[in-house]
Amino acid sequence: MLKGAFTTYWMADLYYAGDRRMQNLPISEPAFADDGDSLVQFTGSCTVVYQDDFAESIAPEDAGGILAPFGAELAVYVIVSDGEIFSERIAMGWYRITETPEISVSTASFLDRIVTVGSVVKLTLQDRMEGVQADQFDAPGSPAQLLSTFREVNRVSGLQLTKDVADAPIARSIAYESDRLQYLYDLIGGLSAVPYMKPDGTLGQRQTAWPEPVDTLRSGERGTIIEAPRSMSGEEVYNxxxxxxxxxxxxxxxxxxxxxxxxxxxxxxxxxxxxxxxxxxxxxxxxxxxxxxxxxxxxxxxxxxSATRATRLEVTEKFNPLREVGDVVYVVRPEGTPLGRIKSIDRDGGATQKLILEMQ
Incomplete structure (x- = not known):
């Protein structure tokens, strides 16, 4: 939790083909959703407002444009600062640009020529799983080998791995049809985990078993919770x-x-x-x-x-860029202090964020 008079603002580095093309690109109107129940778990949108010292535009005009949705990626960060001494850059996610729904360029006349005053480009973003999902298999098949799950994951995804769980052989029953991303989930599911994209752009594995709690959420002056209405869902409850x-x-x-x-x-x-x-x-x-x-x-x-984790708690809390999907936390409630696991997080440029917790 951020304590004291801190300010936060969002920035991004722009990458193409693994090369950083722009650094510390200011972004506005950030809106990011982290959803552990989706195949492509991390999505968002933002606006780039840019003025170049040499009156150049970064608004894409064709597939080769620097912000065109044809392979360009944003590494998104939050800068936390007290305005004087302390400043920290926290990685929030690595996204592919999948759409530029609005593009505008402001121009002016200078010395009998038209120069660019600024560019405004709105971006739609999805994590790197989008690229895996778009790359369908040509025909049904089976693993190239059964000795190593991670070797097969690397072969079919092309993503750099961070190994959060132990490797294991692949079950003989696993095969694929056309959906490459679903096959990736099936493979890592054999490790009792779920694949997800880490903020550094590598492929991680989130254990399905609940890990140890990392924090306690509470209301009041010492807490982070603004409001926490309860809800019930029958999803993921089996008999x-x-x-x-x-x-x-x-x-x-x-x-x-x-x-x-x-x-x-x-x-x-x-x-x-x-x-x-x-x-x-x-x-x-x-x-x-x-x-x-x-x-x-x-x-x-x-x-x-069949455990009645059917209760979900919707929490609005103070902005915390370190909170992650899959985190387990204690929640101080009038009826006790149950455990909850974060299923989704919604953030924007405001002072709060919204969580959905699956409760024990």
Whole structure:
């Protein structure tokens, strides 16, 4: 949390083909959404207002323009400063320019010629997953090898990796059709993680298991919360688990478990219709090679995926550029101090940001 009289402003470095073309480019009207439930998780928009010392325009006129949406990228930063001694540059995200919905150039007459006074370019941004998603496979296929997930991830994505989890073999059941990005999610899902783009532009892995808490959110003079209304959602709550696996002898293994009572009960022979209906969580793992293992794991998984993390908390808090999707935090509430995991963050140029937390 920022304490004291600090100011924040947004800037960006412009890259093309790995080369930095412009540094410390001021941006205005920032609006960025970090959504852990989306395939392309980090999106945003901003406006570049630029005046060149030599009366040159940076407004794109064709595919080769410096801000054209054909491969140009922005490394976006927030500058936190007290105006005198302290100043820190914090990386917020690495984005591809995908659209320039508004372009305008101001000109003036000078010494019988027209010169550029300034350029205003509005940009639509998506993280580097957009490039992976756009590059569809020509035909269905399977991994080039099964020994290393990270080697296959690097082959299909072309992205530089930051290894946040341990590497592991690829399950024999994994294959792809046309969607390269979905295949990337399937591969890293085998490591019990989710792929995401780090602010430095590398591909990271966010563990699906909840990590240790990193902060405590509270209201009042000592806290960061402005308001925190609660909501309920049935998404990602399951009442049935199916484990699919393959034995060492290539025999198919199938194990199931389900809730038969309570408000989340799944339909059964004795109760074919239930209010919540059937919500099945499918799981496979290279480590499950016997029926006994699968039958032991199924009820354990069911306890996890049927846990009533159906409550979501919407938090408006003071701007904090260090907050990340996937962070686990304590939330001080009148009824206690439960844990929550950040699912999404919305930021703009204001003094606050909005979080959605999945609560335990």
């Amino acid at each position: 049935r688990v199916v484990i699919r696996a393959t034995s060492d002898s290539q025999t198919q293994i199938l194990a199931t478990a389900q809730l038969d009572s309570g408000p989340l009960a799944a339909p059964s022979k004795s109760n074919p219709r239930t209010p919540f209906g059937r919500r099945t969580y499918f799981y496979s793992s290279e480590l499950v090679t016997t029926t006994a293992q699968a039958e032991k794991l199924a009820p354990q998984l069911l306890a996890q995926v």
